[in-house]
Amino acid sequence: MSSFQGRLLIVDLSTRTFRTEPLDASYCREYLGGGGLATRLLWDLSRPGVDPFDPDNPLVFAVGPLTGTMVPAASKYAVATKSPLTGFIGDSLSSGAWPLALKRAGYDALVILGAAEAPSYIFIDDDRVYFRPARTLWGADSWETEGRIRRDLGDESVRVATIGPAGEKLVRYACIGNDYSRQAGRTGAGAVMGSKRLKAIAVRGTKPVQVADVETLRRVSLDLYARSQGAATAKYRVLGTPANVLALNALAALPTRNFRQSTFEGAERVSGEWLYERYKAKVVACAGCSIGCDHIYRVSDGPHAGTQVGMEYESLYALGPLCGVDDAAAVLRSAELCDRYGMDTMSTGASIAWAMECYERGLISREETGGVDLRFGDGAAVIALVEQIGLRRGLGQLLGEGVKRAAETVGGGSGRWAMHVKGLEMPGYEPRSLKTLALGLAVGTRGACHNRSSAYEVDLSAKVDRLNGERGRGALAMIQEDYSAVLDSLGLCKFLRRCFDAFYSEASELFRAATGLEMTAEELQRVGERVSNLKKAFNIREGWTRDDDTLPERIFEEPLPTGIAKGTRLTREELATMIEGYYEARGWTNEGLIPPEKLAELGLEI
Amino acid sequence: MYRRHIVCDPAECTGCRLCEFACALEKTGSFDLELSRIRVAAPQPAAAISIACQLCEGVPCVVACPRQALSVRAEDGTIALEKGLCTGCGWCIEACDFGAIALDPGTKSVVICDLCRELPEPRCVESCPKRALSLSPQSAVAGRLRKKAAEQLLKES
Numbered sequence: 001m002s003s004f005q006g007r008l009l010i011v012d013l014s015t016r017t018f019r020t021e022p023l024d025a026s027y028c029r030e031y032l033g034g035g036g037l038a039t040r041l042l043w044d045l046s047r048p049g050v051d052p053f054d055p056d057n058p059l060v061f062a063v064g065p066l067t068g069t070m071v072p073a074a075s076k077y078a079v080a081t082k083s084p085l086t087g088f089i090g091d092s093l094s095s096g097a098w099p100l101a102l103k104r105a106g107y108d109a110l111v112i113l114g115a116a117e118a119p120s121y122i123f124i125d126d127d128r129v130y131f132r133p134a135r136t137l138w139g140a141d142s143w144e145t146e147g148r149i150r151r152d153l154g155d156e157s158v159r160v161a162t163i164g165p166a167g168e169k170l171v172r173y174a175c176i177g178n179d180y181s182r183q184a185g186r187t188g189a190g191a192v193m194g195s196k197r198l199k200a201i202a203v204r205g206t207k208p209v210q211v212a213d214v215e216t217l218r219r220v221s222l223d224l225y226a227r228s229q230g231a232a233t234a235k236y237r238v239l240g241t242p243a244n245v246l247a248l249n250a251l252a253a254l255p256t257r258n259f260r261q262s263t264f265e266g267a268e269r270v271s272g273e274w275l276y277e278r279y280k281a282k283v284v285a286c287a288g289c290s291i292g293c294d295h296i297y298r299v300s301d302g303p304h305a306g307t308q309v310g311m312e313y314e315s316l317y318a319l320g321p322l323c324g325v326d327d328a329a330a331v332l333r334s335a336e337l338c339d340r341y342g343m344d345t346m347s348t349g350a351s352i353a354w355a356m357e358c359y360e361r362g363l364i365s366r367e368e369t370g371g372v373d374l375r376f377g378d379g380a381a382v383i384a385l386v387e388q389i390g391l392r393r394g395l396g397q398l399l400g401e402g403v404k405r406a407a408e409t410v411g412g413g414s415g416r417w418a419m420h421v422k423g424l425e426m427p428g429y430e431p432r433s434l435k436t437l438a439l440g441l442a443v444g445t446r447g448a449c450h451n452r453s454s455a456y457e458v459d460l461s462a463k464v465d466r467l468n469g470e471r472g473r474g475a476l477a478m479i480q481e482d483y484s485a486v487l488d489s490l491g492l493c494k495f496l497r498r499c500f501d502a503f504y505s506e507a508s509e510l511f512r513a514a515t516g517l518e519m520t521a522e523e524l525q526r527v528g529e530r531v532s533n534l535k536k537a538f539n540i541r542e543g544w545t546r547d548d549d550t551l552p553e554r555i556f557e558e559p560l561p562t563g564i565a566k567g568t569r570l571t572r573e574e575l576a577t578m579i580e581g582y583y584e585a586r587g588w589t590n591e592g593l594i595p596p597e598k599l600a601e602l603g604l605e606i
Numbered sequence: 607m608y609r610r611h612i613v614c615d616p617a618e619c620t621g622c623r624l625c626e627f628a629c630a631l632e633k634t635g636s637f638d639l640e641l642s643r644i645r646v647a648a649p650q651p652a653a654a655i656s657i658a659c660q661l662c663e664g665v666p667c668v669v670a671c672p673r674q675a676l677s678v679r680a681e682d683g684t685i686a687l688e689k690g691l692c693t694g695c696g697w698c699i700e701a702c703d704f705g706a707i708a709l710d711p712g713t714k715s716v717v718i719c720d721l722c723r724e725l726p727e728p729r730c731v732e733s734c735p736k737r738a739l740s741l742s743p744q745s746a747v748a749g750r751l752r753k754k755a756a757e758q759l760l761k762e763s
Contacts, residue, residue: 001636068637070627070733097623104639180651208638214631225624225735282652285622290735292620296652308652 014114036489064491068209090187104205164342173347212516242272252563266326317428318349330379341390350425474581482528621654
């Protein structure tokens with residue numbers, strides 16, 4: 001008995017055919033599932049140099065080995081593809097009932113190849129796959145699509161992962177949404193799905209998931225349920241991730257007005273506390289999660305009445321402080337529109353913030369904005385731009401390309417305030433006052449991502465001086481990155497991480513109880529290193545060079561103007577020193593390449 | 607008869623479905639969620655409640671069965687199934703206002719919550735991380751609602 005289903009489902013949209021393949025048993029140990037397995041399958045199936053919108057660019061979904069069991073916070077999937085935003089690996093995670101359904105349909109992974117001739121959706125009904133027309137769904141927003149597909153199939157238990165109009169119109173940061181309030185948000189997997197004219201993936205899974213050792217699994221799970229009601233998860237359960245707003249503001253680490261500041265005078269009015277007090281409707285959980293972090297907010301009066309949306313800190317940061325907006329209801333409305341259009345709230349907010357700065361400096365005219373007075377602080381202007389991007393109208397034509405490409409088009413020095421790494425817009429943590437994070441963002445394989453790196457945890461741990469970078473941060477950032485890769489490959493939510501006392505040995509016990517496979521703590525840790533290296537190898541294959549590991553110019557040129565970190569800067573030398581330390585810790589060359597010995601050591605015969 | 611059933615407090619329920627996992631494991635030995643005797647319903651993203659057999663006084667499921675396969679256990683009011691008589695026709699499923707009966711496609715007979723009567727506590731109640739589930743008589747439910755209403759009233763006055 002094993003919680004792996006042992007099968008991959010491969011769907012070819014061009015030929016309207018599907019087949020299953022056994023899951024390579026060695027992959028179970030080497031990549032576990034989720035992010036690791038999706039990365040490996042992408043590596044295996046991807047043609048080097050493929051255009052992200054070419055039908056040959058595979059779209060790979062993988063669930064975790066613990067998904068479908070009673071282990072809490074394990075209903076996650078990863079989706080990997082070559083990113084249209086970065087041209088490197090795009091791997092994104094989401095959770096909810098959809099991955100649970102995919103697992104219960106009998107699969108550990110789903111590979112989408114080719115492209116449909118006309119708009120379509122697929123319906124995976126356990127062992128069968130149906131190709132269905134989506135002509136009338138094309139143009140429908142994500143939430144509407146979910147409901148309409150359930151009605152079309154006549155089954156409320158069907159789970160749907162879908163794109164919105166943004167994905168159809170190839171907004172480079174379009175996301176895939178599932179179960180209404182969850183999104184595989186970053187790096188544009190939704191645009192790749194749109195390029196395949198695949199509107200949605202509906203799944204009905206009715207099979208059991210088996211485990212090797214029922215008693216151990218039940219005991220450890222119940223223990224984790226109890227632990228996950230304690231202090232380790234209080235932040236997520238009580239205020240949710242918006243609790244970060246005031247915490248980061250106090251640390252001068254809350255990016256504001258396109259990173260011109262790291263404190264926001266309006267922080268309180270968009271804080272987790274403010275939202276909770278005025279707008280909280282309900283706290284819900286993903287399928288199989290004992291924590292319950294998803295705060296759904298409802299606006300019942302004022303100009304944005306009727307808005308109802310789940311909101312995380314990163315969405316709040318990007319559509320709020322980053323655009324100088326302190327009108328919480330307007331931010332909620334912007335987030336709802338992003339979810340409905342199906343696009344990454346973070347890249348959307350960052351693109352608008354970049355455009356606001358261009359507008360202020362006279363590089364974008366009022367004519368180009370369609371009459372919108374695009375000033376920092378104007379919540380209505382943000383909403384108007386979200387609509388333009390989502391429907392790819394007006395300035396949305398440009399902004400849907402992401403800030404890197406938009407700045408290349410607009411010119412005039414606007415690249416200096418295009419806040420991205422490798423094309424992926426920045427998350428809501430200030431690199432100048434969180435130096436380990438700065439390193440993590442610079443070397444990140446999917447670009448500026450706080451989650452894959454998790455290096456901010458080092459800065460917030462008080463074990464280092466967060467305002468000063470040094471060579472030793474390389475090893476610390478690496479440990480965090482590998483740890484994140486293991487969580488993502490097990491399909492465990494990061495919000496559960498503090499419930500473990502000794503993560504690797506406890507995870508090893510859970511993995512054995514579920515799958516029957518013995519993996520030592522060291523072997524599990526090694527998986528993280530292998531996955532991190534494979535992502536890097538993918539990027540090298542796609543033309544990565546040392547110059548890609550850097551940060552936006554503003555970060556080097558402008559010291560922070562306010563807050564307790566006032567005057568703090570990050571110099572190019574400081575970052576270079578940390579990067580050298582990182583390459584060294586990884587066992588890579590000075591140029592950041594992976595030597596053959598390292599590949600051999602990790603068993604990466606690629 | 608001391609008649610108790612699984613009661614869910616929708617204010618506490620997050621819709622996590624861990625009750626389904628725990629029930630399925632207890633009853634089937636695997637995570638065969640189709641056979642969970644308790645199911646979460648979430649009519650919209652900001653609402654969830656889990657529902658199992660309500661032990662209705664009028665037993666519409668028992669009445670609907672054309673083969674007398676269902677009966678009420680005298681000691682606790684749970685519904686007993688005589689497997690040999692059940693053909694899986696599904697009339698009881700349609701008769702149940704709560705959707706609390708499922709068909710096992712393997713055995714072609716129905717499954718209904720029996721409150722884990724062999725265990726000290728039903729698995730769903732034991733597993734609920736938010737303590738939203740309890741095993742309570744109908745009267746206790748009304749009592750709890752009265753208390754809540756009183757608290758609200760007294761707070762407001």
